Amino acid sequence: MRLLPCGDRALLAEFASLESARAAHARWSAEAPGGIVELVPAARTVLVRLDPAVLGLGAAEHWLAAHEPDAVAMATVGGLVTLPVVYNGDDLDVVAEAWGCSPAAVVERHAATEWVCAFIGFAPGFPYLVPAGAALPPVPRRATSRPSVPAGAVALAAEYCGIYPRCSPGGWQLIGRTDAVLWDADRVDPALVAPGARVRFTAVRS
Amino acid sequence: MSAVQVLDPGARALVQDLGRPGLAHLGVSASGAFDRAAHRLANRLVGNDEGAAAFECLLGGLRLALPAGTWVAVTGAWSDAVLVTDGRRTPVEPHTAVRADAAAELHLGAVTRGLRSTVALRGGLDLPAVLGSRARDTLAALGPEPVRAGDVLPLGPEPASPVPLGDLVPVDPPPDGTVELGVRPGPRHDWFDAAAWELLLTSEWTTSARSDRTGVRLEGPALARVPDLVGVELASEGMLRGSIQVSPDGAPTVLGPDHPVTGGYPVIAVVVDSALDRLAQLRPGQPVRLRLVAGRR
Numbered sequence: 100m101r102l103l104p105c106g107d108r109a110l111l112a113e114f115a116s117l118e119s120a121r122a123a124h125a126r127w128s129a130e131a132p133g134g135i136v137e138l139v140p141a142a143r144t145v146l147v148r149l150d151p152a153v154l155g156l157g158a159a160e161h162w163l164a165a166h167e168p169d170a171v172a173m174a175t176v177g178g179l180v181t182l183p184v185v186y187n188g189d190d191l192d193v194v195a196e197a198w199g200c201s202p203a204a205v206v207e208r209h210a211a212t213e214w215v216c217a218f219i220g221f222a223p224g225f226p227y228l229v230p231a232g233a234a235l236p237p238v239p240r241r242a243t244s245r246p247s248v249p250a251g252a253v254a255l256a257a258e259y260c261g262i263y264p265r266c267s268p269g270g271w272q273l274i275g276r277t278d279a280v281l282w283d284a285d286r287v288d289p290a291l292v293a294p295g296a297r298v299r300f301t302a303v304r305s
Numbered sequence: 306m307s308a309v310q311v312l313d314p315g316a317r318a319l320v321q322d323l324g325r326p327g328l329a330h331l332g333v334s335a336s337g338a339f340d341r342a343a344h345r346l347a348n349r350l351v352g353n354d355e356g357a358a359a360f361e362c363l364l365g366g367l368r369l370a371l372p373a374g375t376w377v378a379v380t381g382a383w384s385d386a387v388l389v390t391d392g393r394r395t396p397v398e399p400h401t402a403v404r405a406d407a408a409a410e411l412h413l414g415a416v417t418r419g420l421r422s423t424v425a426l427r428g429g430l431d432l433p434a435v436l437g438s439r440a441r442d443t444l445a446a447l448g449p450e451p452v453r454a455g456d457v458l459p460l461g462p463e464p465a466s467p468v469p470l471g472d473l474v475p476v477d478p479p480p481d482g483t484v485e486l487g488v489r490p491g492p493r494h495d496w497f498d499a500a501a502w503e504l505l506l507t508s509e510w511t512t513s514a515r516s517d518r519t520g521v522r523l524e525g526p527a528l529a530r531v532p533d534l535v536g537v538e539l540a541s542e543g544m545l546r547g548s549i550q551v552s553p554d555g556a557p558t559v560l561g562p563d564h565p566v567t568g569g570y571p572v573i574a575v576v577v578d579s580a581l582d583r584l585a586q587l588r589p590g591q592p593v594r595l596r597l598v599a600g601r602r
Contacts, residue, residue, distance in 0.1 A: 103493075105575055107598070108578050141543055142540035146329075219566075
């Protein structure tokens with residue numbers, strides 16, 4: 100872990116792997132002392148936002164270093180969310196080429212994989228999912244973004260699977276669509292899939 | 306229950322409070338008042354809780370119909386504000402609580418200093434909270450819709466605390482010359498060469514007209530990366546209000562209250578907390594200098 104400067108009220112903890120960043124976010128979320136006001140997990144980092152009046156930058160550095168988790172200790176985590184998907188996305192062929200298989204086999208592998216939400220980004224409730232087990236081959240982003248991707252679109256890019264919570268522009272490869280409501284600000288848990296949650300996709304016919 | 310009617314929102318009027326911090330892990334920025342000190346002061350002047358919802362008005366021009374007995378205060382950007390009662394026009398000084406003794410209209414003129422005015426009404430704007438806040442997040446489209454002519458917004462109940470005594474709070478208007486912002490190194494300062502650092506801290510930057518609550522763009526020289534990192538993609542990482550991210554063409558943008566929660570452009574420096582409110586009042590074309598503030602690193 101490297102602790103990088105980030106102005107006068109935050110530190111950016113950088114890790115060698117997504118797994119280590121997830122482990123740190125999980126442990127720090129559970130144990131953080133007062134003065135750590137926000138932890139923002141991402142692909143290789145956890146942003147630690149502080150209230151410097153309560154916890155200074157130096158004290159925070161010491162605490163974070165002393166509580167760096169052992170990545171191996173980090174197993175899973177949250178509850179299981181099952182999402183029905185109609186696998187009719189426009190980019191199944193692109194993913195098939197990246198994975199070196201047929202479009203039907205893409206559907207099979209995607210639905211057979213257990214996914215874990217590593218972090219949320221891009222929009223409220225947009226989960227970045229990674230396989231709980233062995234990684235799948237990376238998928239290239241589209242050269243140009245689509246101006247409008249529908250809500251519920253299930254899509255792949257790099258090592259991630261994502262789900263668009265609402266209609267928005269997007270550059271990921273579309274493989275299907277779910278009717279599940281990923282984001283509802285009026286729900287007790289607004290994000291259906293929160294960091295740490297496990298996700299399974301099941302194929303349904305429209 | 307009393308209510309205020311919007312006659313004209315001006316260029317753009319939003320409802321803001323002190324935002325919804327603590328939800329970034331769900332993809333939600335803190336949002337909230339851009340000029341936090343102005344927001345707190347406006348509320349204190351009318352005896353509200355500092356976090357009550359108020360109008361954040363861009364470039365003046367807001368016109369409101371106030372019921373009799375409403376207390377109002379205007380802070381932040383300066384404009385010629387008047388209370389119009391039966392054709393009588395009473396000036397509303399900045400940073401002063403004023404009571405509409407009869408039904409009246411509040412008119413904000415064009416801004417003469419700064420960019421965003423806060424208009425607080427006693428009781429606060431009592432709209433439904435979303436995730437605990439009445440702030441409009443313009444990027445995530447959360448919270449009350451931007452205000453339109455004809456909107457009727459309910460005011461909350463009379464606060465327990467009275468309107469404080471004291472006529473006028475001496476606060477300087479937003480500066481109209483060069484604005485200096487303190488910065489500290491950002492997590493990716495080492496993605497840029499020494500010349501880029503020198504340029505960052507010695508150039509006179511110009512506030513771009515293409516600035517909003519998501520970010521304030523600065524126009525000036527391009528900030529070059531070290532040769533090894535040209536064209537390299539940074540995995541998305543957490544962003545802050547005040548993060549200065551540099552796009553691949555070398556242009557810096559200082560992130561505002563409605564910033565994306567994560568971003569993939571390297572952050573060279575971060576504006577210190579005490580300077581963040583000044584960002585809200587930067588006018589297009591206004592010169593900006595960035596100064597390195599001493600710290601532990």
